[in-house]
Amino acid sequence: MPLGPRSPLLPCAIPSPTATAFSAYHWRHRRIPVRIFSCSRHPCPPHVRKENAVNPSPIAFSTCDFCDEHKSAPPQQEFRVLPPVFHSYGGRSRFYGPVRTVKCHEDNSPVKAAVESPGHGAVLVVDGGASLRRALVGGNLAAAAERNGWAGLVVDGCVRDLAELQAASVGIRALGLIPLPTNRTTPGQTDVPVLIQGVPVVPGDWLYADEDGIVISRQPLHAAG
Ligand SMILES: O=C([O-])CC(=O)C(=O)O
Numbered sequence: 001m002p003l004g005p006r007s008p009l010l011p012c013a014i015p016s017p018t019a020t021a022f023s024a025y026h027w028r029h030r031r032i033p034v035r036i037f038s039c040s041r042h043p044c045p046p047h048v049r050k051e052n053a054v055n056p057s058p059i060a061f062s063t064c065d066f067c068d069e070h071k072s073a074p075p076q077q078e079f080r081v082l083p084p085v086f087h088s089y090g091g092r093s094r095f096y097g098p099v100r101t102v103k104c105h106e107d108n109s110p111v112k113a114a115v116e117s118p119g120h121g122a123v124l125v126v127d128g129g130a131s132l133r134r135a136l137v138g139g140n141l142a143a144a145a146e147r148n149g150w151a152g153l154v155v156d157g158c159v160r161d162l163a164e165l166q167a168a169s170v171g172i173r174a175l176g177l178i179p180l181p182t183n184r185t186t187p188g189q190t191d192v193p194v195l196i197q198g199v200p201v202v203p204g205d206w207l208y209a210d211e212d213g214i215v216i217s218r219q220p221l222h223a224a225g
């Protein structure tokens with residue numbers, strides 16, 4: 001039986017001292033940080049290899065727990081929650097990292113430029129003006145994001161090439177799918193403050209996305225280490 005994202009992990013047969021990671025299964029379902037071993041020689045479940053590929057030191061986190069801790073924080077300041085309008089399309093359902101931003105309207109030039117440059121584990125937040133008319137990200141850009149070490153993309157707009165997005169080991173959240181690409185005629189802006197569904201997001205914020213939603217904070221929310 002193929003291992004799906006909710007399958008329990010099998011213990012790895014050949015420990016590797018150089019590559020360890022927390023179990024994605026335990027993050028999601030028990031929140032117990034169980035260490036597993038990962039190396040290229042043994043039959044680690046594919047989703048674990050994917051989860052380990054981008055961020056070699058993943059952390060356990062829960063957006064619900066973050067919200068419990070910050071529920072009385074003034075809205076739109078230190079701690080923000082994006083509205084529940086984003087769908088998950090990428091090969092990683094949970095991701096986190098420092099925020100970089102681009103702003104564009106039905107032209108994905110700055111998105112392309114960003115994902116073709118080193119991501120260093122950051123999350124690219126794309127202010128696409130919530131347009132549902134053009135796809136700002138597709139399979140090629142998702143593959144570039146994975147290759148260049150981006151943890152994820154949050155697109156206030158649409159994406160396409162669903163099968164390719166799912167195959168990329170990167171988080172991808174967007175409003176919807178549309179097969180129509182952009183025309184590259186209007187350059188956008190990079191690393192500027194943006195408004196995502198009415199929520200302000202600035203470069204250097206921290207973004208955490210899991211199965212329950214997406215939260216943004218001025219400061220990192222996870223414990224160091
Ligand atoms: O090229 C584009 O504009 C979007 C796309 O299909 C891809 O990234 O594969």
Ligand SMILES: [Mg+2]
Pocket residue numbers: 138139140161
């Ligand atoms: Mg494409």
